[in-house]
Amino acid sequence: MPLAKDGQLIDDPWTLVADGAVPPAEGALLVSYATWTEHRDALSRRNAPLGIRLDSDQSPALIADDLDRFDLIALDIPVFKDGRAYSYARLLRERYGYAKELRAVGNVLRDQYHFLHRCGFDTFEVATDEAADAWWEALSEISHAYQPAADARRPILALRQARTEHSAPPRPDTATVAAGWAY
Amino acid sequence: MYRYDEFDHTVVAERVLQFRGQVARRLSGDLTEDEFKPLRLMNGLYLQLHAYMLRVAIPYGMLSSRQMRKLAFVARRYDKGYGHFTTRQNIQYNWPRLDEAADILDELATVEMHAIQTSGNTIRNVTADPFAGVAADEIEDPRIYAEIIRQWSTLHPEFSFLPRKFKIAVTGAPHDRAAIKTHDIGIALKRGPDGETGFEVFVGGGQGRTPVVAKSIRGFLPKRDLLSYLEAILRVYNQLGRRDNIYKARIKILVNEIGVEKFTALVEEEWRHLRDGALALPDDEIARIKAYFASPAYLDIPGDVPEFDSKLLTDPAFGNWVGSNVTEHKVPGYAIVTVSLKPEGGIPGDATAEQMEAIADLADAFSFGELRVTKDQNLVLADIRKSDLFALWQGLRAHGLETPNAGLLTDIIACPGLDYCSLANARSIPIAQRIGTRFGDLDRLRDIGDITLNISGCINACAHHHVGNIGILGVDKKGTEFYQVTLGGSADENTTIGDIVGPAFGEDDIVDAIETIVDTYLGLRTDGETFIDTYRRVGLAPFKETLYAAR
Numbered sequence: 001m002p003l004a005k006d007g008q009l010i011d012d013p014w015t016l017v018a019d020g021a022v023p024p025a026e027g028a029l030l031v032s033y034a035t036w037t038e039h040r041d042a043l044s045r046r047n048a049p050l051g052i053r054l055d056s057d058q059s060p061a062l063i064a065d066d067l068d069r070f071d072l073i074a075l076d077i078p079v080f081k082d083g084r085a086y087s088y089a090r091l092l093r094e095r096y097g098y099a100k101e102l103r104a105v106g107n108v109l110r111d112q113y114h115f116l117h118r119c120g121f122d123t124f125e126v127a128t129d130e131a132a133d134a135w136w137e138a139l140s141e142i143s144h145a146y147q148p149a150a151d152a153r154r155p156i157l158a159l160r161q162a163r164t165e166h167s168a169p170p171r172p173d174t175a176t177v178a179a180g181w182a183y
Numbered sequence: 184m185y186r187y188d189e190f191d192h193t194v195v196a197e198r199v200l201q202f203r204g205q206v207a208r209r210l211s212g213d214l215t216e217d218e219f220k221p222l223r224l225m226n227g228l229y230l231q232l233h234a235y236m237l238r239v240a241i242p243y244g245m246l247s248s249r250q251m252r253k254l255a256f257v258a259r260r261y262d263k264g265y266g267h268f269t270t271r272q273n274i275q276y277n278w279p280r281l282d283e284a285a286d287i288l289d290e291l292a293t294v295e296m297h298a299i300q301t302s303g304n305t306i307r308n309v310t311a312d313p314f315a316g317v318a319a320d321e322i323e324d325p326r327i328y329a330e331i332i333r334q335w336s337t338l339h340p341e342f343s344f345l346p347r348k349f350k351i352a353v354t355g356a357p358h359d360r361a362a363i364k365t366h367d368i369g370i371a372l373k374r375g376p377d378g379e380t381g382f383e384v385f386v387g388g389g390q391g392r393t394p395v396v397a398k399s400i401r402g403f404l405p406k407r408d409l410l411s412y413l414e415a416i417l418r419v420y421n422q423l424g425r426r427d428n429i430y431k432a433r434i435k436i437l438v439n440e441i442g443v444e445k446f447t448a449l450v451e452e453e454w455r456h457l458r459d460g461a462l463a464l465p466d467d468e469i470a471r472i473k474a475y476f477a478s479p480a481y482l483d484i485p486g487d488v489p490e491f492d493s494k495l496l497t498d499p500a501f502g503n504w505v506g507s508n509v510t511e512h513k514v515p516g517y518a519i520v521t522v523s524l525k526p527e528g529g530i531p532g533d534a535t536a537e538q539m540e541a542i543a544d545l546a547d548a549f550s551f552g553e554l555r556v557t558k559d560q561n562l563v564l565a566d567i568r569k570s571d572l573f574a575l576w577q578g579l580r581a582h583g584l585e586t587p588n589a590g591l592l593t594d595i596i597a598c599p600g601l602d603y604c605s606l607a608n609a610r611s612i613p614i615a616q617r618i619g620t621r622f623g624d625l626d627r628l629r630d631i632g633d634i635t636l637n638i639s640g641c642i643n644a645c646a647h648h649h650v651g652n653i654g655i656l657g658v659d660k661k662g663t664e665f666y667q668v669t670l671g672g673s674a675d676e677n678t679t680i681g682d683i684v685g686p687a688f689g690e691d692d693i694v695d696a697i698e699t700i701v702d703t704y705l706g707l708r709t710d711g712e713t714f715i716d717t718y719r720r721v722g723l724a725p726f727k728e729t730l731y732a733a734r
């Protein structure tokens with residue numbers, strides 16, 4: 001499947017290791033949690049990049065102590081309705097301090113880019129090459145956010161705190177209220 | 184009431200534009216109905232039996248007269264001239280067209296309204312006490328915190344694909360008029376050890392096929408921690424709530440499966456990490472929001488209003504209406520008025536565009552231009568001078584809005600049922616209408632006194648039948664409509680789930696059954712007892728006896 005970052009298609013240098021297979025010695029490998037637990041020692045001794053792919057019922061808490069071993073964490077979204085990965089991503093970024101590539105894989109749709117990005121994902125497995133085109137549009141559709149999250153946006157609360165007095169919002173005053181709430 | 188600042192405006196306006204694009208992609212075939220469905224649901228657009236339905240949020244039930252006029256305009260221009268006020272303090276339009284949905288949202292945005300997260304597996308419209316700010320027993324105005332929650336929950340990036348829908352309600356008074364214990368999260372303002380206000384937090388309430396009363400998981404939460412604590416609850420639920428079976432996906436099931444102690448421990452652990460982060464509420468932000476809910480400029484007037492008292496005596500119809508629809512206000516000389524949307528033979532919660540406009544005008548003339556929607560599908564004018572009550576009543580009467588039955592048996596809460604809803608087993612509206620007609624006599628109604636009656640057309644319980652003093656549930660028996668009856672439910676601070684009386688009643692017997700229940704109560708009650716008091720004293724047995732004896 002095509003891989004996108006910042007709206008561009010990018011190469012995927014990672015090799016997915018099938019469950020039950022013995023991980024090869026060379027190359028950047030993406031392994032499942034099962035493979036990681038089974039071949040943990042051998043995988044830790046390798047001198048090549050290692051990534052892990054977690055299913056939607058596998059919390060990153062499972063690997064919280066091993067995060068420095070991974071250059072890629074891929075979180076599976078089996079169907080777009082399954083929203084667990086959004087929490088997992090924020091935990092990885094904000095709680096566990098994971099700073100490398102965080103990839104959304106599975107049923108990743110254009111209308112999810114924005115929230116996925118806010119929660120800390122930076123690469124996206126998409127269904128078609130064209131699916132990456134809508135990236136910037138999707139990210140800029142809503143320009144402010146109420147919540148702090150894993151992205152660099154300053155939440156509305158912080159923007160309000162920084163606002164100068166002369167641009168203060170309309171204050172309630174009973175004269176306009178009584179006049180039928182006219183502007 | 185709250186007014187949008189530039190940030191709120193931008194979010195809502197951009198959201199409409201985004202939705203317009205999504206509709207266009209659906210109409211052009213770029214999006215399949217399956218892919219479009221969650222997007223339209225997050226913008227309040229349902230597909231019903233006959234047409235689309237648009238559910239517009241009325242945050243914690245507050246409306247300005249200007250907003251009400253816009254709702255009337257939408258009803259007339261885009262619907263069949265009416266709208267339906269719901270138990271979730273929303274309004275629903277039953278006949279919008281898909282290609283006009285974004286236009287409606289544009290109209291609403293001009294008056295600071297939206298349909299964001301009125302459906303879908305998201306945090307839904309936050310509800311609150313319809314008497315907020317005017318009730319004498321209030322600790323603090325719940326709307327301040329409901330608005331803070333509204334903003335936090337709007338387009339929340341982490342919680343837009345929850346296991347299931349999620350409802351939050353807030354009460355500021357010990358007497359709970361917001362049914363907080365039937366919500367996924369219920370929040371009650373409370374005084375802490377040093378007299379400061381904070382919250383008690385309840386989790387896991389819900390209705391549907393598994394009715395559950397919410398349990399307290401934190402006795403006192405300081406104000407600054409409101410959002411971090413909510414985020415902790417939602418994060419635990421988002422990760423652990425069941426996703427394999429939609430009937431087991433609500434938070435109530437999670438809390439029951441892992442136990443409230445374990446659940447509480449998980450939330451507290453999560454919160455430990457979050458509480459001192461960016462979600463901590465600064466005092467000045469609370470103060471900023473609070474300023475919007477400052478009391479209007481009440482006059483310093485005497486509580487005794489002789490001209491009002493004399494009208495009560497000389498005009499019995501007015502007196503009846505005052506008896507049921509007018510409530511004590513915290514300020515002397517003022518009163519709270521409930522406008523019943525339950526006329527005899529009508530559809531509970533429906534209002535025509537003309538009625539909406541009339542109420543808006545009356546709100547301008549008599550109630551500082553504001554009104555509220557209640558979970559009982561009625562409207563409230565919260566700040567009426569007692570000396571204006573008679574004129575207000577006449578104004579309401581001119582539009583068929585003076586039904587004197589607030590809180591009485593014919594103030595029925597009913598869901599759309601089989602007339603509109605694709606999930607229904609049975610019709611609700613005609614049953615409500617027939618009960619309304621049977622108990623049309625006002626003296627009898629007033630004699631029966633305070634009672635709640637709720638009718639749902641199926642086990643999804645949209646009309647809260649589990650927590651009605653009398654609950655009616657439509658069931659299907661081999662293709663025929665039957666009605667199961669529960670007794671003793673309540674949705675206040677003593678929330679209880681009603682008891683099933685026994686075998687269901689046929690369509691022809693259900694109204695008689697309700698009459699038997701009422702007569703049984705009248706025979707058993709002692710002085711001053713309401714229906715629920717009597718039921719709690721005598722239990723189910725006497726009702727069962729009279730209901731099934733004749734069979």
Ligand code: HEM
Binds near residue numbers: 231347388390606
């Ligand atoms: C006609 C279209 C409607 C459909 C298809 C519909 C569908 C549903 C479904 C499936 C549920 C169960 C959700 C669950 O238990 O997880 C539900 C619950 C509910 N609905 Fe509706 N509904 C409709 C109309 C309404 C209306 C008009 C109201 C308000 C008057 C309403 C208010 C509620 C409430 C309060 C609940 C209970 C929530 C709870 O379990 O805590 N619904 N609805």
Ligand code: SF4
Binds near residue numbers: 607641
């Ligand atoms: S209770 Fe059932 S019949 Fe009534 S509106 Fe809800 S889903 Fe439809």
